[in-house]
Amino acid sequence: MKIRFAMLLFTLVLFIPGLALAADEEPAIYVIKQGDTLWGLSERFIRDPHYWPNMWSKNGQITNPHLIYPGQKVRVFPDRLEFEPPEPEGSAPAAKKAAAAQAETMAEVAVERTYSVRGNEGFLMEADYKPAGFIVAVHHDRIVAGDDDIVYTDIGRRDGAKGGEKFSIYRKEGIVSHPLTNEVMGVKVVPLGTLQLTDLEQKASRAIITKAYQEISSGSYLMPYRGDKRHEVVLKMPARELKGYIIESYSGTETIAAGDVVYIDLGSAQGAEAGNMLYIVRDVTLNQQYAEGRVDRLPQELLGALVILETGKKTATALVVKSIDAIYKGDKIVSLTK
Structure with a gap:
């Protein structure tokens, strides 16, 4: 009797959408029908229609959140929804055929999504942000400098700088105005590399290029060293x-x-x-x-x-x-x- 009751309860959990699940129970499986949307699924199962962007972001194969397809399966947890992966190769022929038809649109179960910051994305230098200094010349009057080349800067002892101190090098790309209001939002700058001060005068210094991503020339901005900016954003x-x-x-x-x-x-x-x-x-x-x-x-x-x-x-x-x-x-x- 207990076994039959348990099977009946499991069937209800699977096929009655919206039935609440305890945190330690297996998730219910919902098969998407014509007209379903991520917004609607989020509101129906976890009572939060605004959850769908989170669900969309974690399923890379869904390019349009308003286009999900009948036959896709969703695991329903008390606090989240997850798309089920395709059927394995050893499944029944009908299931295999359905899985193959859905292969391009079926979303994999998501892991926590992160995005890499490489450190060369640049930024907008706003009005209240000032460079620490500039490269004023390249050794031997060369036009550009690269790895291990010598350059000269307008940073000196009066600025509190010390020998061995590092700075990040940027190039000014131009002033950026808001496309709607024309308000000046800042100066677009992109990273070129890093340098290290070697010899200091009161108002100037000699430096060596320790890393170059692109060609470096006179007039490049110097900013406080930002270290290795490559990291993950969650x-x-x-x-x-x-x-x-x-x-x-x-x-x-x-x-x-x-x-x-x-x-x-x-x-x-x-x-x-x-x-x-x-x-x-x-x-x-x-x-x-x-x-x-x-x-x-x-x-x-x-x-x-x-x-x-x-x-x-x-x-x-x-x-x-x-x-x-x-x-x-x-x-x-x-x-x-x-």
Whole structure:
């Protein structure tokens, strides 16, 4: 009797969506039906419709969160949802056929997602951030310098500098203005390498290039040494609602896609933090000729997602991790889509 009751209970857990599970029980399996969305699944099973961006971000094969497919299976836990991996090779022929048909769209069970910061993404140098100094000349009047070359700087003992001190080298790429307001947001700078001071005068010094990523020339900015900036950024839910814009790209090109580095008009002053995932959206223009006042706005078009790598006070450097359609400077970014 107990065995039969247990089997009945297990069947109910599997096939009655929304039934709560204890933390130590096996998850229920839900098979996605026509019309299901990540938003709807999140609201239905864990009572949090805003959970879906987290679910989307951890399933790399879902390029469009509004397009999930009938037949996909979801594991339902009390506090999360996970996509089931495809059926193994030894499964029944029908199951194998279904798994093969779903192979390109089925999402793997996700591990905690992290993103690499290489250290060469650059940033926007805001108005209150000043360089420590400049490279004023290259040894033997050469135009460019590389590894182990000698250069001269305007940093000296009056600045409190000491022999052996390291600095990071940057190149000014240009002034960046907001694409909508024309407000000057900062100067785009990209890293070139590092140097170490060897001999100091009162207002100048000799230095050796210890590492060069690109060619280094006179006029390059010197900033306090930032060390080895390569590290992992772990996804982190924003502490508050964030809304802003993409204001520039690292490459300077107009069209932006997954893998590109961009700069945004959100920083620590707005509550943005490294690891925050934001969604790139675009307003859809409403033709009032046909709406006749019955509709005031249309749902925004979802273009992709980005992850913040590093923040300044009013700006941040971010990596585009998903792109569904072409992305441009001036496109909106939000912490939650509407």
